[in-house]
Amino acid sequence: MILKKDISKLKIHFIGIGGIGISGLAKYLKAQGANISGSDITESNATRYLRSIGIPITIPHSKDAITDQELVIHSAIIKPENIEIQEAQKKGILILSRKEALEFILCNKRVFSVCGAHGKSTTSAMLSAIFPEFGAIIGADTKEYGSNVREIQSQSIVFEADESDRSFLNSNPYCAIVTNAEPEHMESYEHSLENFHAAYRQFLTSASKRCINAEDPFLNAFASESCRLFPSKDISNISYILKEDEPYTRFTLKDLGSFDVWGFGEHTAINASLAILAAKTELEIEQIRKNLTHFKGIKKRFxxxxxxxxxxxxxxxxxxxxxxxxxxxxxxxxxxxxxxxxxxxxxxxxxxxxxxxxxxxxxxxxxxxxxxxxxxxxxxxxxxxxxxxxxxxxxxxxxxxxxxxxxxxxxxxxxxxxxxxxxxxxxxxxxxxxxxxxxxxxxx
CATH class of the missing domain: 3.90.190.20 (Mur ligase, C-terminal domain)
Structure with a gap:
């Protein structure tokens, strides 16, 4: 089967490549060495950028975009009647949704996988700042490097996992970081809280390491060994300052000393604390403290x-x-x-x-x-x-x-x-x- 090969060595076509999720995968796989092409219905900032880094883009969709690719990946909004999907089927090319492709893209990576109803983009971007040598795929553009993807070759990656369509279960977490498990997108879980919690439990137990907000009621009851953050007792001395007219939160975390992080609010301190604790076994605390200051916020979040x-x-x-x-x-x-x-x-x-x-x-x-x-x-x-x-x-x-x-x-x-x-x-x-x-x- 084609996916027994290293996915980063394949010729891959992305349908709907202008979307933030699909463009992120395309940019990341190109950086790993894959031969990428793509298409979308209209031009956008994303497609223009992808062209600028050497990815050929077809606008609008056309069967001529499907040539000798080995794999086609499409966004969730692409329907079976799409002309490129049909052409790929005729040529016997393997077709995967983004959700299905994640399993193969991340299966050989050391993934720091971040999920939760709130705060996962910010926490992912903070963790990416702490680990500048890691690849990253985040659900929003981080101002640190002006993209939702850090396009470097690396065995380790910070990945923002999405629970809305259960795709977080395909993220192959080495370290699972969960900001909270507040019920959201319940249509993906048959409106069953039991199914929702079972998915989170599967995500957490599949990881070698876990870092959780233990004041979330479900996460608090999670029995497996985890690095547990109790914000009300582990975070103290929160204050707010302006540096060059930019917002910063200053706080003390456990016995690790004081940290400064871009943004305001207790939730900012909580997100940063989860990122710090997830990184603590990888880096010296002084290096974490320094690297965290590289985080400058993300687009559309404050x-x-x-x-x-x-x-x-x-x-x-x-x-x-x-x-x-x-x-x-x-x-x-x-x-x-x-x-x-x-x-x-x-x-x-x-x-x-x-x-x-x-x-x-x-x-x-x-x-x-x-x-x-x-x-x-x-x-x-x-x-x-x-x-x-x-x-x-x-x-x-x-x-x-x-x-x-x-x-x-x-x-x-x-x-x-x-x-x-x-x-x-x-x-x-x-x-x-x-x-x-x-x-x-x-x-x-």
Whole structure:
């Protein structure tokens, strides 16, 4: 079988190569020595970058893109009727989804695999900063090296594992790091908490080493030997400072001394602590302390995109727990910057998530938010569901806008063609996993 060969020696074609998950695999495998090609339906920043490093890209999909490749890997949104899938089938080329391919890409690697409902991208990027000689595949661009992939040859890799489609079970963890096991994406687990916990248990037990947040109820009950972090007693002396106008959290971890890490909030200290403890058997603690300072945040996570009279921050938070933690961080930043007003612009992400966590969303804006603006739900392919948002969130007296527009250094709220409000000062925090990130940047 073709995959008995070293996958890094194959000719591989990626369908949907512009997506962050697929492009990450393509970049990583190219760095390992594979011969890569790809295709997508439209041009993007990702496809332009891939071309710049010598990967031929076909736009749009075409059967001519399938030549003598030995393996085809496709993103989850690619359907069986795709013209390239059909051509690969005719030629007898092995076809794998990204989820299926992970097992073979990582099977011979020493994988530090990070998962959890919240904080896994940040923790992965912190761990990547601590291990600069490791390869990395992360779910967001880290500002340290401007990409979601560290494109180097290495036997060891930091990998952000995805529990949303169970693909974390294919990540071959040497060290399993779990930030939390809060139920999310339950449709992938037949809406069964038992199935959800069984998958996490399988992930953890498959690893040689484990590092977990033991204050998570499920993880606390996990019996196998693990490096266990109890944030409330293991992390102390948390303080917040600005270095060259950038946010940093300072904290003490167990008996290991003080650490500085980019970002604000207790959750930042927790994520950093898990990364530190996972690395502790690999590096001297002083080297870890130094390398952690290379972490400069990741795109769309407390991403400060404008400073001045109006500060604009973009954050991917799209679950009540994440929103609450992000708003706490904004409040810290507001106090240090002596800016009085915090304006949250929220784009709900998916009707299913909104309905599954409705009570949490109704509560998570109560503190650290002076004004709430709500945009239409980003459907993410779901069918529209009628919700009386004015009634559900009426206790916040929110402003409902259809979109926002960045105009020079101001934010305009639009309803149809009409500007209903212009925001000129304070701190705007954009919250959501849809296209709000492009609206905040004036790119849409």
């Amino acid at each position: 991403d400060i995109i404008q400073k001045g009279q109006l500060t604009i921050i973009d954050d991917y938070a799209h679950h009540p727990t994440e929103i609450k933690a992000t708003l706490e961080s904004v409040k810290i930043y507001s106090n240090l910057k002596q800016k009085n007003k915090i304006i949250a612009i929220w784009q709900p992400h998916k009707y299913s998530r909104l309905l599954d966590n409705l009570e949490g969303f109704q509560e998570c804006f109560k503190k650290n938010c002076d004004e709430l603006i709500i945009l239409p739900v980003w459907k993410a392919g779901e069918s529209e569901v009628f919700l009386d948002m004015e009634k559900i969130f009426g206790h916040y007296r929110p402003i409902f806008a259809q979109k926002i527009k960045k105009d020079n250094e101001q934010i305009k709220l639009l309803y149809g063609d009409k500007t209903i409000k212009t925001i000129k000062e304070g701190i705007v925090i954009g919250l959501g996993a849809g296209d709000i990130t492009y609206q905040l940047r004036g790119e849409k």
